[in-house]
Amino acid sequence: MLDLQSLGIGGGSVAMFGMLLVLLLTGMPLAFVTILVALIFALGWFGPMAVPIVTTRVYSFIMQYVFVSIPMFVLMASILDRSGIARDLFDAMRLVGGRIRGRVGVQTLLVAVVLAAMSGIIGGEIVLLGLLALPQMLRLGYDRRLAIGIVCAGGALGTMIPPSIVLIIYGLSASVSIAELFTASFLPGLLLAALYATYVLAIGYFRPEMAPIPTQQEQMPFADKLKLLKGLFLPLLVVVFVLGSIYGGIASVTEASAIGVVGVILSTVLRGEFSMKMMLDASMQTLRTCGMIVWIGIGATALIGVYNLMGGINFIKELLLGVSDTPIVIILVMMLILAVLGMFLDWVGIALLTIPIFAPIVKELGYDPVWFGVLFALNMQISFLSPPFGPAAFYLKSVAPPDISLGTIFRSLLPFIALQAVALVLVLLFPSLALWYR
Amino acid sequence: QDTYNLKFQSSDTSGTAAFEVQQDWAKHVGELSDGRITVEMLPVGSIVEYNETLDAVGAGILDGHITDSSYFTGKDAAFALIGNPVGAYSSPEELRAFFNDGGGTELYNEILAPYGVHFIGPAAQTAEAIPSKVPIDSVEDFKGVKMRAPEGMVQSAFAAAGASPVNLPQSEVFTSLDKGVISAADATTLATNDSMGLHDVAKHPIWPGFHSLPLNEVSITKATWDGMPDDLKEVLTQSVKDYAEDLATRIRARDEEVAEKLRAQGDVTIHTWSEEEKKKFRQIAQEQWQPYGERSENAQKVYEKLTTYLKSAGLL
Amino acid sequence: MAGPAGNARRIGMASGDNPREEVRDEANDTLSRLLIPLAPVFAAAFLLITAFTFYEVVMRYVFNAPTIWVHETTTALTALCFAFGGAYCLGTNRHIRVVLIYDSVSQRVRRLLDVAISLVGAAACALMAWAAWNFAYKAFFTPTGQMHLETSGSAWNPPTPAIVKAVLFLILCVMCIQFLLQAIAHLRRKPTDENRSPEQELGDA
Ligand code: NA
Ligand code: NA
Numbered sequence: 001m002l003d004l005q006s007l008g009i010g011g012g013s014v015a016m017f018g019m020l021l022v023l024l025l026t027g028m029p030l031a032f033v034t035i036l037v038a039l040i041f042a043l044g045w046f047g048p049m050a051v052p053i054v055t056t057r058v059y060s061f062i063m064q065y066v067f068v069s070i071p072m073f074v075l076m077a078s079i080l081d082r083s084g085i086a087r088d089l090f091d092a093m094r095l096v097g098g099r100i101r102g103r104v105g106v107q108t109l110l111v112a113v114v115l116a117a118m119s120g121i122i123g124g125e126i127v128l129l130g131l132l133a134l135p136q137m138l139r140l141g142y143d144r145r146l147a148i149g150i151v152c153a154g155g156a157l158g159t160m161i162p163p164s165i166v167l168i169i170y171g172l173s174a175s176v177s178i179a180e181l182f183t184a185s186f187l188p189g190l191l192l193a194a195l196y197a198t199y200v201l202a203i204g205y206f207r208p209e210m211a212p213i214p215t216q217q218e219q220m221p222f223a224d225k226l227k228l229l230k231g232l233f234l235p236l237l238v239v240v241f242v243l244g245s246i247y248g249g250i251a252s253v254t255e256a257s258a259i260g261v262v263g264v265i266l267s268t269v270l271r272g273e274f275s276m277k278m279m280l281d282a283s284m285q286t287l288r289t290c291g292m293i294v295w296i297g298i299g300a301t302a303l304i305g306v307y308n309l310m311g312g313i314n315f316i317k318e319l320l321l322g323v324s325d326t327p328i329v330i331i332l333v334m335m336l337i338l339a340v341l342g343m344f345l346d347w348v349g350i351a352l353l354t355i356p357i358f359a360p361i362v363k364e365l366g367y368d369p370v371w372f373g374v375l376f377a378l379n380m381q382i383s384f385l386s387p388p389f390g391p392a393a394f395y396l397k398s399v400a401p402p403d404i405s406l407g408t409i410f411r412s413l414l415p416f417i418a419l420q421a422v423a424l425v426l427v428l429l430f431p432s433l434a435l436w437y438r
Numbered sequence: 439q440d441t442y443n444l445k446f447q448s449s450d451t452s453g454t455a456a457f458e459v460q461q462d463w464a465k466h467v468g469e470l471s472d473g474r475i476t477v478e479m480l481p482v483g484s485i486v487e488y489n490e491t492l493d494a495v496g497a498g499i500l501d502g503h504i505t506d507s508s509y510f511t512g513k514d515a516a517f518a519l520i521g522n523p524v525g526a527y528s529s530p531e532e533l534r535a536f537f538n539d540g541g542g543t544e545l546y547n548e549i550l551a552p553y554g555v556h557f558i559g560p561a562a563q564t565a566e567a568i569p570s571k572v573p574i575d576s577v578e579d580f581k582g583v584k585m586r587a588p589e590g591m592v593q594s595a596f597a598a599a600g601a602s603p604v605n606l607p608q609s610e611v612f613t614s615l616d617k618g619v620i621s622a623a624d625a626t627t628l629a630t631n632d633s634m635g636l637h638d639v640a641k642h643p644i645w646p647g648f649h650s651l652p653l654n655e656v657s658i659t660k661a662t663w664d665g666m667p668d669d670l671k672e673v674l675t676q677s678v679k680d681y682a683e684d685l686a687t688r689i690r691a692r693d694e695e696v697a698e699k700l701r702a703q704g705d706v707t708i709h710t711w712s713e714e715e716k717k718k719f720r721q722i723a724q725e726q727w728q729p730y731g732e733r734s735e736n737a738q739k740v741y742e743k744l745t746t747y748l749k750s751a752g753l754l
Numbered sequence: 755m756a757g758p759a760g761n762a763r764r765i766g767m768a769s770g771d772n773p774r775e776e777v778r779d780e781a782n783d784t785l786s787r788l789l790i791p792l793a794p795v796f797a798a799a800f801l802l803i804t805a806f807t808f809y810e811v812v813m814r815y816v817f818n819a820p821t822i823w824v825h826e827t828t829t830a831l832t833a834l835c836f837a838f839g840g841a842y843c844l845g846t847n848r849h850i851r852v853v854l855i856y857d858s859v860s861q862r863v864r865r866l867l868d869v870a871i872s873l874v875g876a877a878a879c880a881l882m883a884w885a886a887w888n889f890a891y892k893a894f895f896t897p898t899g900q901m902h903l904e905t906s907g908s909a910w911n912p913p914t915p916a917i918v919k920a921v922l923f924l925i926l927c928v929m930c931i932q933f934l935l936q937a938i939a940h941l942r943r944k945p946t947d948e949n950r951s952p953e954q955e956l957g958d959a
Pocket of ligand 1: 118159
């Protein structure tokens with residue numbers, strides 16, 4: 001039996017990341033890479049008695065109630081995509097914004113912000129935008145990379161703009177008011193969206209060929225405009241349903257996703273598009289997409305369980321406290337650790353590993369844990385996009401046209417990661433961006 | 439001389455006061471044993487999920503856990519009755535008395551032995567408060583109130599009292615209270631509720647609590663315990679007694695501090711129930727015990743031991 | 755995995771003015787072929803999950819009578835679908851992989867890589883299935899040997915933990931066999947045979 005314990009926890013951590021990276025590159029399905037590393041370390045560090053950690057965590061992971069909303073958001077997206085609703089929505093958006101270059105991109109971001117206010121997870125949103133907005137932008141001749149970036153970055157806003165499962169988990173594990181976290185993250189969330197929009201408009205201005213203007217609707221008769229406007233009605237009604245049910249106290253955030261699906265199904269009935277075949281087709285796509293994205297998350301939680309048992313918690317704590325006496329340097333090192341972990345792990349795993357370590361230290365150093373919660377959420381935004389383990393890219397890949405490779409997606413995300421870093425630095429330098437309400 | 443490096447997982451999250459007390463216990467064990475035992479306290483979910491620690495401790499993956507025993511009700515109804523017999527106790531001292539003087543510890547060890555787990559001793563926080571959006575001052579007021587109540591007997595008790603229990607995970611309590619999906623919640627102690635911001639959205643907390651006072655059990659892998667020299671067993675037992683004292687004192691002080699703050703704040707009204715109404719609720723709650731007792735042999739044993747003790751102590 | 759038996763092919767694309775055409779899943783191996791007719795059953799469960807959740811909201815908000823069963827039923831159904839979805843994606847080449855290096859090596863090396871990945875995957879699944887066996891066993895029998903299905907412990911108290919743990923064990927066994935069958939198929943494949951990564955395979959459909 002190989003004895004990994006002799007590496008020590010420092011060497012073990014390095015070996016773990018190295019192994020993740022190498023296995024990722026062999027072409028092994030991602031879902032099994034993290035599981036395999038978790039198993040190797042469970043066996044090699046502790047022996048066969050530790051293997052049940054992996055299975056137990058797989059079970060606990062899939063049995064989480066909040067995950068019920070993932071298939072429902074994917075289902076909503078699949079039905080919208082199969083009906084004519086989505087196309088009509090984007091057609092109707094033509095009426096807003098005139099002839100500014102990058103308009104459709106900005107409109108997509110607008111839709112993303114509305115979707116973000118409706119849901120607390122990512123995944124579903126990126127799938128939705130990937131099915132709806134991406135083909136529309138490609139059809140208009142948008143630069144592929146720009147379109148992909150808009151969809152992934154915009155779709156990831158779901159955990160930055162409240163409600164947000166990332167902030168809820170942070171609040172619960174750090175014992176911080178979730179209400180304050182929601183209030184605090186709202187402005188940075190919008191700031192992020194504004195940065196994306198500014199970037200799209202700037203591209204439209206300086207590189208017009210990357211964001212063409214639609215040609216067909218030069219002089220539209222009023223009657224046609226009215227017809228287009230009708231396309232806005234049903235989707236807006238669904239949005240009102242979902243947001244109304246959340247903010248009107250009718251449904252919990254998870255339950256609201258069912259309201260959305262029912263609203264979309266009713267819309268297809270009203271439009272005369274409803275069929276059992278369409279429902280089943282949409283469900284099949286939901287099964288495929290969920291099977292893929294959930295198994296990717298499974299590996300990260302298994303790996304964290306094993307790493308914690310190896311003594312990962314104490315190791316990271318000592319690493320942090322030993323690095324410097326200057327408080328802000330410790331915060332910066334935390335950001336660095338989050339960024340590195342974000343390259344290899346799912347956010348659930350990162351939250352489980354780091355929040356119990358970071359939150360008490362942040363409080364001890366005299367910083368505001370609400371502000372740090374917003375920084376954490378911003379870091380997770382980066383982690384969704386950063387390669388080689390970027391869930392946003394995987395979600396998009398599951399629905400994008402097949403000729404768009406993962407490599408293309410990740411290259412497209414780089415400018416948006418830079419924008420996220422800008423937002424992160426801004427909130428680091430000006431805590432009042434998060435704590436404005438005080 | 440053998441030394442022990444033990445990993446304990448808590449059912450509390452890292453930011454809570456209870457977890458701080460547990461970390462202090464870990465240090466205390468080190469001091470009491472002159473470094474022969476070191477305990478690493480891990481927060482909830484770090485190795486396995488909160489409702490899987492019993493198996494993990496039994497299998498030796500974890501060396502021990504500090505947890506609410508009623509999380510294992512699905513394995514045997516006895517865990518519900520020993521872990522959180524709703525309405526049985528009104529203070530941590532009353533709870534510990536059942537284990538120390540009423541034979542609770544011996545019985546629980548008998549139940550745990552086949553799982554490969556040894557129960558070192560009981561602890562408890564204060565009775566849980568109820569954050570509420572609406573004023574609730576009597577059993578009557580519970581009628582039709584949508585309230586979050588998750589596992590087991592607590593849920594049955596509230597249903598019997600006339601409330602409409604809604605099944606929601608802890609992670610959705612805040613948003614659901616905020617938006618009014620539910621009006622009240624079975625959450626945790628007043629101070630912890632406050633630190634989660636629950637009183638920003640539910641301004642009529644019921645406190646001091648009376649419905650739920652869960653056992654906070656400290657247990658260890660049986661094989662490890664059995665192999666330990668007697669003096670170290672003595673050290674662990676004593677340290678758990680100290681932990682129980684410490685936990686009750688510190689949580690109570692925090693609760694009182696937060697209550698004072700809320701009173702001074704003005705926009706939150708603390709609802710304190712009359713003894714008479716509390717008794718009414720306890721009676722309803724206690725009617726839930728028997729059906730649980732009938733679910734398994736072990737549960738029946740707990741039911742008998744508990745009711746015998748409470749009667750003899752004049753609490754029933 | 756770039757399977758030997760063929761891949762899911764997307765016929766047409768959702769872009770442009772054509773209505774979307776459906777994806778047709780093709781199985782990698784004999785066992786996976788058996789999963790294909792099962793998939794619509796699990797997929798339809800998502801519609802049930804939606805209906806149940808909607809029912810709960812209506813019952814609670816309109817009739818002030820929240821159910822005791824929706825929350826646990828939907829959670830367990832979702833878990834079962836997630837578990838099955840993993841095996842289904844494995845059987846139809848839907849799992850995402852990074853093909854940066856895979857695409858740049860020769861067919862011979864690719865075949866070796868495929869065999870190695872399949873065997874390692876089978877070993878990992880076998881190990882997990884072994885652990886899941888004990889895990890599921892404990893959910894069906896008390897430590898004293900009596901049969902007792904582990905329940906959720908709620909007021910409703912359904913045996914969902916026992917069911918999901920048992921299904922998880924079965925799924926892990928299925929995945930182990932899928933990987934083994936794929937390893938055999940890759941071994942039988944002539945080293946010189948064209949075998950492209952799924953991206954390209956999908957792209958020219
Ligand atoms: Na959101
Ligand atoms: Na990443």
